Amino acid sequence: MRTGILLSLYPATWRRRYGEELEDLLETRPLTLLLALDIARGAFDAHLHPELLQPALFPTGGIHMSFSTLKRPSALIPLAISLASLSLVLGEVAFFREADQQNRALRLSQLLMAGQIPLIAFFAVRWLPRTREQALLVVVLQVVVWLMVAVPVYFVKV
């Protein structure tokens, strides 16, 4: 039962290929916290590297030739912009004493946050149909980080 829950953390393609073997191995020892953490880490790695199960897409086949969707510029740029916007908001509170300076920094942060929406949409449209589970993980991460930064950026009162 608990083994099934742990295995469900893996992508479906991974479970189809290695699920039975992994389950067999899990049944050889009592389930401990360390074992569960090892499985969770393995599942996270499997989500980040779906290309490992499609070596034909990567003809050179090398371990270093593999890459994850998370490393694509369209995945990283929105995350970087969110962090830049957060730095601007924190910076304006910490360093700017003048109201017009704070306003300028705040408007810039709001523009940066709004500019990310088409970038996140572009990433979702381009990558969700290709690497569904991995791209979904990235989109969820982008949206969560966007929301975390958007709240202080849009609701800060100058």
Place this chain on the structure above:
Amino acid sequence: MAPKVKLSSEALLILTSLADGTKHGYAIQQDIVRLSGRRLGPGSLYGAIARLEAAGYIVATEAEGPRRPYRLTASGSRALADAVEILRKVTTTATRRLATR
């Protein structure tokens, strides 16, 4: 010529285990415990197996029930030999330098 791939310690242990014959996941895990004292968790073991398969260093053979044996390929054998050669140089140098301290 196959691309050179840097092997993780888990990958090196798996290739070493398979160097003396075909083994399934559980047998690889037990062999690694015997040869290194280290027990690879199932997540780590199959993460490394997937990478070695993708690199063409090992191949799965016909399943025996839920257990699927893996076999070292020729390129896996070359990769292991290269890694062992590097380790040999490191070991020799370390031994020599420790002796002169």
